[in-house]
Amino acid sequence: MLDWSGARNEAAGIAGAWTREGGPGGAIVLFDRDGIREVASGGFAAIEHRLPFTPDTPNRLASISKHICAAMLLRAGVPLDEPLGKLLTKAPRALAAVPLARALDMTGGLPDTMEAFWQQGVPFTASLGADEILARAQAFPALNAEPGTEMAYSNTGWRLAQAVLEQHSGESYARLVDGLMGAIGLPIRFARDESEVIDGLATGYWREGDAWRRGRYGFNFSGSGGMAGSAAALARWACALLAGREPLAGLLEQLTAPRAFADGSASIYRLGLVASTLGEIALIGHGGSLPGYRNHVLMAPEKGVGVVLLSNREEEALWPALRVLAALLGQSLPPPAEEMPDGLFAAEEGPFWAELAAGAISFMGGYEKLVSDGSGGMRSLPAYLDIRLKRSGADAVEGLIGGVARRLIRVPDAVPLDPRLPGRWRDRNLGTEILIRGDGSARLPWAGSGIETVLTPLPGGRALADLPHGPWRHRPCLWLQPDGSLRLAGHRSRILHFDRVTEGATP
Numbered sequence: 362m363l364d365w366s367g368a369r370n371e372a373a374g375i376a377g378a379w380t381r382e383g384g385p386g387g388a389i390v391l392f393d394r395d396g397i398r399e400v401a402s403g404g405f406a407a408i409e410h411r412l413p414f415t416p417d418t419p420n421r422l423a424s425i426s427k428h429i430c431a432a433m434l435l436r437a438g439v440p441l442d443e444p445l446g447k448l449l450t451k452a453p454r455a456l457a458a459v460p461l462a463r464a465l466d467m468t469g470g471l472p473d474t475m476e477a478f479w480q481q482g483v484p485f486t487a488s489l490g491a492d493e494i495l496a497r498a499q500a501f502p503a504l505n506a507e508p509g510t511e512m513a514y515s516n517t518g519w520r521l522a523q524a525v526l527e528q529h530s531g532e533s534y535a536r537l538v539d540g541l542m543g544a545i546g547l548p549i550r551f552a553r554d555e556s557e558v559i560d561g562l563a564t565g566y567w568r569e570g571d572a573w574r575r576g577r578y579g580f581n582f583s584g585s586g587g588m589a590g591s592a593a594a595l596a597r598w599a600c601a602l603l604a605g606r607e608p609l610a611g612l613l614e615q616l617t618a619p620r621a622f623a624d625g626s627a628s629i630y631r632l633g634l635v636a637s638t639l640g641e642i643a644l645i646g647h648g649g650s651l652p653g654y655r656n657h658v659l660m661a662p663e664k665g666v667g668v669v670l671l672s673n674r675e676e677e678a679l680w681p682a683l684r685v686l687a688a689l690l691g692q693s694l695p696p697p698a699e700e701m702p703d704g705l706f707a708a709e710e711g712p713f714w715a716e717l718a719a720g721a722i723s724f725m726g727g728y729e730k731l732v733s734d735g736s737g738g739m740r741s742l743p744a745y746l747d748i749r750l751k752r753s754g755a756d757a758v759e760g761l762i763g764g765v766a767r768r769l770i771r772v773p774d775a776v777p778l779d780p781r782l783p784g785r786w787r788d789r790n791l792g793t794e795i796l797i798r799g800d801g802s803a804r805l806p807w808a809g810s811g812i813e814t815v816l817t818p819l820p821g822g823r824a825l826a827d828l829p830h831g832p833w834r835h836r837p838c839l840w841l842q843p844d845g846s847l848r849l850a851g852h853r854s855r856i857l858h859f860d861r862v863t864e865g866a867t868p
Contacts, residue, residue: 363666365391365398368689372401372668375681379404379414379674384573385566385653386414387672388592389685394604394665397596406563406673408573415591419548420563420671422588422595423649425658427519428633429549429598430584431465432612433537434522435632439529441465448525453498456517461525463508464518466620467630468764470504473515473853475580477501479828479835480849480857481793482806485652486831488554488579494520502790505855509623512630512763514727514745515853516585519633523584534584544608547598549590554581559589565653567675567832576653576675577831586651592671599660599667613662617645622764629747637742639683640692648679648744652832657682657744661690675832679744680730695732698739706758706769707819712838712850714819715769717758722748724762725852726836746852772819779822779841786847786859793857795849797824797839 372389379386386404390397406414434441439448445464446457456464456471463469474494475485483489489497498517505513523534530537538551552559555578565576581587590598600606602613617636620628629636637644639661646659646667655678660667666689670682687694697720707714715724722731722741729741729748738751738760750760756771783799796804796811801818804811805826816824822841827834837851847859 362691363664363689364691365689367691368668368685369399369401371685371688372399375685376401376403379672384408385564385672385674387420387670387674388414388416388418389682390416390592390596390669391685391689392596392600392667392669394600396600397593400593402592404672404674406561408564408566414563414673416593417591418563419559419561419589419591420656420673421552421565421586421649421651421654422549422590422671423586423651423654423656424516425595425647425649425656426551426582426584426586426588427465428616428647429538429588430519430522430526431616431632432609433541434461434526435612435615436541436608437526437529439525445521445525449521449528451495451499451524452521453495453501455501455503456498456521459504459508459518461518461522462620462632465522465632466628467512467514467518468509468620468622468628469515469518470506470508470511470513471515471517472501472505472856474498474517474520476835476851476853477856479830480805480837480851480854481791482808482811484579484808484830485833486577486579487808488556489581491520491524491553491581491583494581494583495524500791501856502858503856505850505853507623511765512622512628512747513852516583519585520583526584538588541608545598545601547590547594549588549594549598551584551587552582552589553587555579562589563654563673565651565673565675567653574831576651578652586649592669595658595671596667596669599658599669603660603662603665603667617662626764628764629743635743635745639687639690639695642690642692644686646682659683659686661686664690666690677730679742683742695742698731698733699737700752701731701739702752702756702758702771705772705817707772707823708767708769710821712823712840712848712855713767713769714772714825714838715758715762722750723836724748725838725850726834727852776818776820778816778818778824781822781841781845782816782824782839782847785862787862788857788859789846790856790858793859794862795839795859
């Protein structure tokens with residue numbers, strides 16, 4: 362029995378809090394196969410002009426855009442099992458052998474362009490067009506991992522998928538989107554970048570102390586995250602998917618078909634959608650994040666219902682959406698993980714680390730909340746990354762992260778910086794330089810000069826940098842190789858490889 366009244370009340374409570382705060386807000390829309398059933402909204406779409414956020418306010422959909430791109434690839438009959446190099450004449454050489462399907466289901470090992478550029482000193486606020494980004498990606502020297510071995514989030518495959526679709530059709534991506542949305546009568550459109558004018562678009566905000574600031578993102582959006590539309594429009598799109606109405610007939614089944622790693626084990630990431638469960642009910646959905654925008658869509662296909670939450674505020678979107686859907690389905694939210702340890706943990710070797718705190722985990726920068734798995738362990742209810750862990754003694758956790766077995770050990774207090782780390786280092790492929798000083802400070806490249814950071818040493822010749830920028834924070838790991846070289850890695854990009862230029866540097 363569906364509880365529409367209870368779900369409406371839950372949504373109204375969330376939206377009411379946005380209004381009472383007097384800051385940015387959002388809209389929540391509940392729907393079934395036949396259409397929109399309940400709506401709630403609150404807060405401002407533009408604080409400066411006191412414009413209310415309504416269910417019809419256009420918002421940046423961010424990564425929710427991915428499954429729309431996948432739907433267009435399927436409709437166009439693009440062969441997803443073909444390698445990128447066969448489908449795209451300008452595919453970066455290091456990525457050319459990866460099948461398009463693996464580039465889309467996050468098991469392709471493709472370095473994420475934004476994180477790779479950030480590690481080279483290009484801030485995400487820099488204005489870079491599609492051709493500039495693709496040209497820089499041509500210099501990527503390698504993959505992050507062997508295709509099919511790990512699920513690690515990357516937007517690069519979707520950027521290349523857009524180029525494949527344009528080459529396949531001979532049309533611009535924006536025209537292709539307009540054609541599909543026009544056939545359904547939906548006001549959802551593709552925007553190339555933040556400078557493109559979209560009538561009525563909500564302004565994105567992030568909080569700095571007690572003040573709200575506007576979000577900025579200069580890169581070309583691409584098919585990975587460039588859609589803009591209202592919560593009501595996105596809900597009507599999801600209605601058509603659930604109902605299998607033309608021109609979307611049969612697409613939801615294709616988008617959510619099971620995907621597997623190379624060893625045959627199941628992956629939760631499908632084609633722009635993530636599979637999860639609430640109690641015994643199967644869910645499918647995806648989040649979206651750009652500086653100042655946080656969104657989520659969740660559907661329960663067997664029940665024929667779902668929820669859209671779009672907001673122009675930099676804060677968690679999955680769990681508010683989940684609360685509303687749980688109220689509708691009469692399900693309890695999963696309980697918090699039991700006896701979850703807090704602190705910084707790292708693998709015995711390699712760049713893999715995690716910080717556990719306040720019921721959540723940051724694995725190499727990929728953030729997920731953790732809940733009880735019902736048998737003494739903990740799991741993510743994934744927005745992006747599948748995590749299943751158990752405690753192993755007082756100071757270790759082990760299990761699967763992104764489909765890979767990991768054992769992470771608590772980092773002892775006051776680990777000294779490895780004396781082999783200080784010095785000036787230059788990347789052997791891209792020319793990027795970093796400076797590590799003996800006092801544990803370091804200068805990494807940034808916008809043509811450098812940015813200072815204080816390293817957090819880890820055992821085994823490793824250290825974490827800390828690079829905040831606006832609402833986002835990047836914490837790449839530096840780790841020494843047996844041959845004396847140095848690697849740098851985050852969750853999404855692990856391609857920088859440095860050789861020593863000078864020996865240890867003083868402060």
